[in-house]
Amino acid sequence: MNGPGPLTVVGDVLLDHDIRGDVGRLAPDAPVPVVDVTADLHRAGGAGLAALLAARGGREVVLVTALGEDRASDRLREVLEGRVRLVELPLDGTLPEKTRVLAAGRPLVRIDRGGGEVGPPTAAVREALQRASAVLVADYGRGTADSVRPLLAAAARRAPLVWDPHPRGGPPVPGARLVTPNAAEAAALCPAEDDSLGAHARRGAELAQRWEAVTVAVTLGARGAFLTRPHTPAPMLVPAPYTATGDPCGAGDCFAAIAAAALADGALPEEAVQRAVTGAAAFVAAGGASDPALWRSPGTTAxxxxxxxxxxxxxxxxxxxxxxxxxxxxxxxxxxxxxxxxxxxxxxxxxxxxxxxxxxxxxxxxxxxxxxxxxxxxxxxxxxxxxxxxxxxxxxxxxxxxxxxxxxxxxxxxxxxxxxxxxxxxxxxxxxxxxxxxxxxxxxxxxxxxxxxxxxxxxxxxxxx
Structure with a gap:
């Protein structure tokens, strides 16, 4: 193999479906608003969004995820075509789909459907993890990370591995270079503290020790992130460069994707977290996952x-x-x-x-x-x-x-x-x-x-x- 391998993203994807419109009247048969639809958008969510964000700037990205034979899976393949390379695990069921109906930018109702059982890894999955220059795990607790967990443990010994945990997912594999829980996730795992900076620092150090991780970055939204290590009394606080007032949806995926890309390029965890804090702030300011520039066809420029x-x-x-x-x-x-x-x-x-x-x-x-x-x-x-x-x-x-x-x-x-x-x-x-x-x-x-x-x-x- 010549040159560095791709950045490999592993995790659960879902199809985000936004129905946007205007409300100016109530239905005659019930006291509910009538939405006159102005836009009907489909986007990649979960690990799919993380992979897309990692691929910005032309980086080669492989997405290892479970997809089925259903309509939502086919639509997701279309959304990601030409942006990342898909390596699929079998999905017995349908791809999770999250549908929001929004009026004037505000959600009126959300409808969730779909789900299934993830099958065993294929030879293509093993190859993708063996070739990776870095691995990002976006574990939403729907089975992808569990299916390939032994392969992820082996990958953590060969290349930098970033684990973005979620409440429904399992713990990171030992040896992760960086784990990126947000403040609420860290507090749920270590609940006997307040929300002071000192408490966030202690939680991060405790989680790094519990997970046998090299570092843990507790993300604090507009306040930045705390980078901690096991048994280290003086963590590094990386403040946000400015206050971003846009849509924070997807900011955690953006943080993890930028950090993984930085580690793939040889950066230290301290450098990776600094880049990730700055990049996540810019992502939020641009509108988060709703930024139209993210979903333009490959090759077009904003x-x-x-x-x-x-x-x-x-x-x-x-x-x-x-x-x-x-x-x-x-x-x-x-x-x-x-x-x-x-x-x-x-x-x-x-x-x-x-x-x-x-x-x-x-x-x-x-x-x-x-x-x-x-x-x-x-x-x-x-x-x-x-x-x-x-x-x-x-x-x-x-x-x-x-x-x-x-x-x-x-x-x-x-x-x-x-x-x-x-x-x-x-x-x-x-x-x-x-x-x-x-x-x-x-x-x-x-x-x-x-x-x-x-x-x-x-x-x-x-x-x-």
């Missing part, structure tokens, strides 16, 4: 990538109350005083400021090889930490025009190294009645000058040493 704060929901909210949406954009490769002054001034123009940021590939095409000096995730995080910035969103194209047509700001701002008539986006924002403006720029500050100054300082240091 007008935005990796939002920090839900820029689109923010813009809609500000416009709805009659406010002014201000946006600006750039590379922000090395944040300096000129950037900070521009952002402070731009925020004072309106009621929110959204910053559009060139992706790494976009910046490299614009500035040349050797750039960016700072990767996108770090640039987004630094910008989001500024008090003047309400949301950040990245774009892959050479210009933000596609993103702006989705965002539709009232004011588009650039620094004084442009002229109003020379702004390439000016014509775009005029399409919806927006205005492009140029603000004064702090003279003498630029990323290029900062980089050149740092290079000179490094050369001088080598010369004198």
């Amino acid at each position: 007008p935005m990538d990796r939002p920090v704060g839900d820029a689109f929901a923010l813009a809609d909210s500000v416009r709805a109350r009659g406010g002014t949406v201000v946006a600006t954009g750039g590379c922000f490769d090395l944040l300096h005083a000129g950037h900070v002054g521009l952002l402070d001034s731009a925020r004072r123009i309106g009621d929110c400021l959204i910053v559009c940021v060139n992706s790494d590939a976009s910046l490299r095409r614009l500035k040349g090889e050797g750039r960016p000096l700072t990767p996108l995730e770090d640039r987004l995080r630094v910008l989001a930490a500024l008090g003047s910035v309400d949301a950040v969103v990245a774009f892959e194209e050479d210009t933000p025009e596609t993103l702006l047509r989705s965002l539709r700001p009232d004011v588009w701002v650039k620094g004084g190294d442009y002229t109003p008539e020379g702004l390439p986006e000016a014509a775009v924002v005029r399409e919806w009645g927006g205005q492009a403006v140029v603000l004064p720029y702090l003279d003498g500050r630029s990323t290029t000058r900062l980089a050149a100054r740092a290079a000179r300082a490094a050369r001088d240091s080598r010369t004198t040493s």
Whole structure:
């Protein structure tokens, strides 16, 4: 075998079915709302969502799960086709299906159906686990993990294994590199404590010892995650980089998927958890499992990538109350005083400021090889930490025009190294009645000058040493 193996996800899948609509009347034959359907969506849930999230960015992912010959299983295969490689266990019964009826985004009723008995592992399952560069187990207690448990125990001795436990599932196999219970799951297993940070840390250490795990990360939602080890009095708290206010559905799957991918790439558990906390916050801010970008056909691109704060929901909210949406954009490769002054001034123009940021590939095409000096995730995080910035969103194209047509700001701002008539986006924002403006720029500050100054300082240091 050449090169590293795929990331293998093992666990129970289900078909999520959302019926969305509007309610404006009651039925004449009973006091129940009538839902006028506007959308009928099918998505992968459980281990299927975890596998899809792990495969973002082009990573090879194998999903080991139980599927049957029923309609829901066939629909699930269609949803995952071209995204992950399926290795199936036999399912005697029907795939679990969770149907929600929603009005104005709020659930009215949920209907669960389906289920069956998982059969024994096949030779293809054994091969998938033997070739894996890392293994992620999403055990929802429906039989998949139990069916292959001896194989998982052997895999944990060969490769990093991440176990995402759930109340209905069994304990992780010994030797798991990382186990990721949420705070409620950890509290249910170790109930004799309060909900203080110290209690979460003690629970994590106790569970790591009980499960014979290398590390346990107790996820705390908006507070981040606690990384603990057996018998270790000083755990590591990884706080969330910002408060994400979107739909948290699927955040645990996202956390586990990112952590498993990081371990597959050789990261330490501490690094994996830091990446997972940041990635889960961005996932929630983008709308969680309901984010349409997750379910676009393979090969298509969204007008935005990796939002920090839900820029689109923010813009809609500000416009709805009659406010002014201000946006600006750039590379922000090395944040300096000129950037900070521009952002402070731009925020004072309106009621929110959204910053559009060139992706790494976009910046490299614009500035040349050797750039960016700072990767996108770090640039987004630094910008989001500024008090003047309400949301950040990245774009892959050479210009933000596609993103702006989705965002539709009232004011588009650039620094004084442009002229109003020379702004390439000016014509775009005029399409919806927006205005492009140029603000004064702090003279003498630029990323290029900062980089050149740092290079000179490094050369001088080598010369004198």
